[in-house]
Amino acid sequence: MTNPQIERKLIEIMRVITEGDKPIGARNIADELNERGYGIGERAVRYHLRILDERGLTKKHGYAGRTVTELGKKELKEALIGDRLGFVITRIEDLIYKTDYNLESKSGNVIVNLSNIDKNDFDDVVEIMRYASKGGAIISPRVRIFEEDEDSDIYVPKGKIAIATVCSITFDGLLLKSGIPVKPAYGGILELKDHEPTRFTDLISYNGTSIDPIKIFMSRHSTSVLDVLETGTGKMLANMRQIPASAVEKANEVLELAKLSGINGAIKIGNEGEALFGAPVDAGRSGIPVLVGVNAIAAVEETGIEVNTYPVSTVMEYSTMSEI
Amino acid sequence: MHKNNSNIQFTSSKIEDLMFKTTFDPNTGKGDVIVNVSFIDEKSRDEVFNIFKMVLTSGLSVTPYVKILNQGDLIGETVIEKGKIGIATVCSITIDGVLLKAGIPIKPKLGGIVQIRDGKPVRFTDVLTYASTTIDPLEVLMSQKLTSITHVIRTSNGNILANLREGPMAARDDIEHILSDLVDVGFSGILEVSEPNTSILDVPVERDHLGIVVIGGTNPMAAVQESGISIHTNAMSTLIDISELIHIDEVA
Numbered sequence: 001m002t003n004p005q006i007e008r009k010l011i012e013i014m015r016v017i018t019e020g021d022k023p024i025g026a027r028n029i030a031d032e033l034n035e036r037g038y039g040i041g042e043r044a045v046r047y048h049l050r051i052l053d054e055r056g057l058t059k060k061h062g063y064a065g066r067t068v069t070e071l072g073k074k075e076l077k078e079a080l081i082g083d084r085l086g087f088v089i090t091r092i093e094d095l096i097y098k099t100d101y102n103l104e105s106k107s108g109n110v111i112v113n114l115s116n117i118d119k120n121d122f123d124d125v126v127e128i129m130r131y132a133s134k135g136g137a138i139i140s141p142r143v144r145i146f147e148e149d150e151d152s153d154i155y156v157p158k159g160k161i162a163i164a165t166v167c168s169i170t171f172d173g174l175l176l177k178s179g180i181p182v183k184p185a186y187g188g189i190l191e192l193k194d195h196e197p198t199r200f201t202d203l204i205s206y207n208g209t210s211i212d213p214i215k216i217f218m219s220r221h222s223t224s225v226l227d228v229l230e231t232g233t234g235k236m237l238a239n240m241r242q243i244p245a246s247a248v249e250k251a252n253e254v255l256e257l258a259k260l261s262g263i264n265g266a267i268k269i270g271n272e273g274e275a276l277f278g279a280p281v282d283a284g285r286s287g288i289p290v291l292v293g294v295n296a297i298a299a300v301e302e303t304g305i306e307v308n309t310y311p312v313s314t315v316m317e318y319s320t321m322s323e324i
Numbered sequence: 325m326h327k328n329n330s331n332i333q334f335t336s337s338k339i340e341d342l343m344f345k346t347t348f349d350p351n352t353g354k355g356d357v358i359v360n361v362s363f364i365d366e367k368s369r370d371e372v373f374n375i376f377k378m379v380l381t382s383g384l385s386v387t388p389y390v391k392i393l394n395q396g397d398l399i400g401e402t403v404i405e406k407g408k409i410g411i412a413t414v415c416s417i418t419i420d421g422v423l424l425k426a427g428i429p430i431k432p433k434l435g436g437i438v439q440i441r442d443g444k445p446v447r448f449t450d451v452l453t454y455a456s457t458t459i460d461p462l463e464v465l466m467s468q469k470l471t472s473i474t475h476v477i478r479t480s481n482g483n484i485l486a487n488l489r490e491g492p493m494a495a496r497d498d499i500e501h502i503l504s505d506l507v508d509v510g511f512s513g514i515l516e517v518s519e520p521n522t523s524i525l526d527v528p529v530e531r532d533h534l535g536i537v538v539i540g541g542t543n544p545m546a547a548v549q550e551s552g553i554s555i556h557t558n559a560m561s562t563l564i565d566i567s568e569l570i571h572i573d574e575v576a
Binding site: 004077078079080188199200201202203204205207208209210211216219220275278279280 | 330331332334434436439447449450451452453455456457458459464467468469523526
C-alpha cells in the first residue's frame with residue numbers, strides 16, 4: 001500500500017462519512033476531522049476523497065457529498081489492525097460512558113446485547129429464555145423485541161427477529177457513573193458445581209483481541225447452560241472487571257441498588273489482589289466476576305436453534321424493555 | 325490441566341514452556357519439534373489426506389512433514405481412540421524454540437488472520453495476542469470461520485492463519501541466518517520478516533525490534549473445516565522427534 005499517513009487519513013475520512021446517515025461534504029468532513037485532532041483542511045480532504053473515489057471506496061452524490069460504498073465498508077472492517085487491537089475495549093468504554101441508568105429514579109440507558117433469530121423459532125426461543133431467566137442465567141428479566149419492519153435504530157435482517165438482552169457491561173457503566181474507575185478485564189468460561197462457581201476454564205482479555213471474547217466463546221459452543229439450569233453443574237459465560245480495592249464498599253452499594261431494578265448477576269466482589277476462580281487480579285485491585293446476559297441465549301443455542309449474537313451492542317432505555 | 329487453586333495459564337506461558345523444551349537443531353536436522361495434533365474420523369481419512377496434501381504442497385504450513393497416528397498410538401498423553409486417526413503437523417512455535425536455543429530473546433506476540441492478495445500477504449485483519457488468551461489464537465480464529473484456505477490455493481486470494489513474533493534488532497544477522505538454515509531443512513512457512521521499527525502487515529512492532537510472520541501450522545486443519553468435515557485440533561500439543569515425521573507425499 002501507499003504512505004501509512006495517507007492510509008490513516010483515508011480511513012479516518014471513511015469513518016466520518018459512515019457515522020452520518022446521509023451523504024456528507026468535504027467541508028463538514030474537514031470540520032469533524034479537526035474536532036478529532038487531525039489538522040487537515042478542506043482542500044486536502046478533497047484530495048483524499050478523490051483517492052477514495054478512484055479506489056471505489058466512496059461514492060459522490062452530486063453536491064450532497066459522499067457515502068461509503070460496500071467495498072469501503074469492508075475496507076474499514078479490515079484495515080489498520082494496529083488500531084483495532086484496542087478496538088473491542090475502546091468500543092466497550094464508549095458504551096460504558098453512554099450508560100446513564102439512574103438507580104434511584106430507575107430511568108436511563110443500559111447496555112444491551114442483540115441476538116437475531118429466525119421468526120419461526122420465536123416461540124421456542126421465548127420459552128427457553130423464560131426458563132433460563134427463572135434459573136438466573138440472565139442479567140435482567142427485561143428484554144425488547146424488534147421485528148423486521150419496525151421503525152427503529154436496530155437493523156433486523158429479513159425473516160428475523162432481534163432480541164435485546166441486558167449486557168453485563170452495564171455493571172461497568174453503573175460503577176463508572178458512581179465514580180468508580182472500572183476496568184473490564186476478561187471474558188471467559190466459568191465452571192459451576194452444585195450451583196457454586198468453581199473456576200474459569202478459559203479466559204480471553206478484552207485488551208488483546210480484535211473480536212469480542214464472549215462472541216468467541218459463543219461460537220465455540222463451549223457452554224452447558226442447560227446443564228447448569230437442570231443440575232447446578234456445567235459451564236456458563238462470565239466476565240470479570242477490576243476496581244480499586246478502596247472502592248469495594250461503594251461498589252457493594254451499587255450492586256445492591258441494581259438488584260432493586262432487577263439487574264443481577266454479579267457473583268461477588270473479591271478481596272484486594274485476590275485471584276478469583278483462577279483469574280488473576282492486579283495488586284491493589286478487586287475483581288468482580290459477573291455471569292453474563294447472553295447465557296440465556298447460549299441456552300437457546302444449546303437446543304440447536306440458530307442464533308446470531310452481537311454482545312455489547314448498543315445502549316437502550318431500560319424502561320422500554322419489558323419482562324420476558 | 326491446572327490445579328484448582330492455581331491461576332489459569334495463558335497461552336504466552338504455555339508457549340514459553342514448549343519453546344524451552346524444543347531441541348531441534350537446523351544444522352543437524354535432529355531433535356524435538358512442537359506439533360499440533362488433530363483428530364478425525366477414520367471414514368473421512370481419504371478426503372482429509374487429500375486436503376492435507378493440497379495445503380502442504382502449496383506451502384500453506386510450517387513444513388510439509390506430518391505424522392499419522394492410528395488407533396492405539398500414543399502422542400503426548402493422548403491415546404488415539406477407536407475409529408479415529410490422529411495427524412500431527414509442525415507448529416510454528418518450533419521456530420521460536422530454535423531461535424531461543426540460539427540465544428535470541430524471541431517474543432511470540434500474536435496469532436491472526438492474514439489477508440493474501442495475488443499470492444502476497446497484505447495485512448492482518450484480525451488478531452489475538454498470546455498474553456490475552458488461554459486458548460490458542462489460531463484455534464479461536466478457526467472457530468470464527470474467517471479463513472478461506474482453499475480459496476487461497478485456487479485463486480491466490482483469501483485469508484490464512486499466521487502468527488507474529490518479535491526479536492531484537494541487535495540480533496538481526498543471527499535471526500536471518502537461523503531462518504535461512506530453517507528454510508534449508510524444509511521450514512518453508514516463513515512469510516515475512518520486517519525491517520526494524522517498521523510495522524509488519526499493519527501490526528506495529530516494539531521499538532528496536534523486528535517482526536517475523538510465520539504461516540500457522542493449523543492451516544491444513546482450517547481447510548478441512550472449511551470443507552465441512554469434522555476435525556478436532558489441539559494446537560501446540562506436545563513435542564516429538566522430527567525423525568518420526570514423514571513428507572506428506574509419502575503418506576499412502
